[in-house]
Amino acid sequence: xxxxxxxxxxxxxxxxxxxxxxxxxxxxxxxxxxxxxxxxxxxxxxxxxxxxxxxxxxxxxxxxxxxxxxxxxxxxxxxxxxxxxxxxxxxxxxxxxxxxxxxxxxxxxxxxxxxxxxxxxxxxxxxxxxxxxxxxxxxxxxxxxxxxxxxxxxxxxxxxxxxxxxxxxxxxxxxxxxxxxxxxx
Numbered sequence: 572x573x574x575x576x577x578x579x580x581x582x583x584x585x586x587x588x589x590x591x592x593x594x595x596x597x598x599x600x601x602x603x604x605x606x607x608x609x610x611x612x613x614x615x616x617x618x619x620x621x622x623x624x625x626x627x628x629x630x631x632x633x634x635x636x637x638x639x640x641x642x643x644x645x646x647x648x649x650x651x652x653x654x655x656x657x658x659x660x661x662x663x664x665x666x667x668x669x670x671x672x673x674x675x676x677x678x679x680x681x682x683x684x685x686x687x688x689x690x691x692x693x694x695x696x697x698x699x700x701x702x703x704x705x706x707x708x709x710x711x712x713x714x715x716x717x718x719x720x721x722x723x724x725x726x727x728x729x730x731x732x733x734x735x736x737x738x739x740x741x742x743x744x745x746x747x748x749x750x751x752x753x754x755x756x
Contacts, residue, residue: 587671604630620724715750
C-alpha cells in the first residue's frame with residue numbers, strides 16, 4: 572500500500588462520515604467514533620448485553636443484523652441505528668456505513684466480512700482466533716485490530732474501550748489504519 576492509497580481511502584471515509592452524520596445525526600460532531608456492529612446470529616443475548624455497555628461510550632453505533640427487530644430502527648438514545656441485511660437487503664447502505672465507520676465489531680461467524688470491512692479502512696474489533704487480525708500493541712505501534720480472547724460481553728466491551736481510547740490519538744489511529752489496509756488475505 573502506498574501513501575496515495577491511504578490518503579484516498581482516508582478522504583473517502585471522511586466524506587462518507589460527514590454525509591452520514593448530516594443525514595442520521597444532525598448536529599453531532601464527526602470527531603466521535605462511528606462503529607458498525609455485525610450482530611451475532613447465534614447469540615442475540617450477547618448483542619443486547621454489549622449494547623448496554625456501548626451506551627456509556629462516546630460515538631454512534633450501527634447494528635447490522637439479518638433481521639430488523641421491531642421498533643429498533645433508531646434506539647431511544649439516538650446513538651444506535653439498526654439496519655437489516657436479510658437476503659442482501661440494504662447492502663449498498665451497509666457498504667456506505669462501513670466506508671464511513673471508524674471501527675467494526677465482528678464475531679467469529681463474520682469471518683467472510685473481514686476483507687470487505689478492512690479494505691474500506693475500518694479497524695476491526697474481533698476474536699483473536701482470526702488469522703487476519705493482529706492485536707494492536709501501543710508500545711510497538713503494531714497490529715491491525717483490537718482483539719478479544721472470548722466471545723463474552725466483558726471481553727468484547729474491553730476491546731471496544733481500547734479501540735475508543737486509541738482513536739483519540741490521531742497518529743496511532745492512522746498507523747492502525749495503514750496496517751489494516753496492508754492486511755493480505
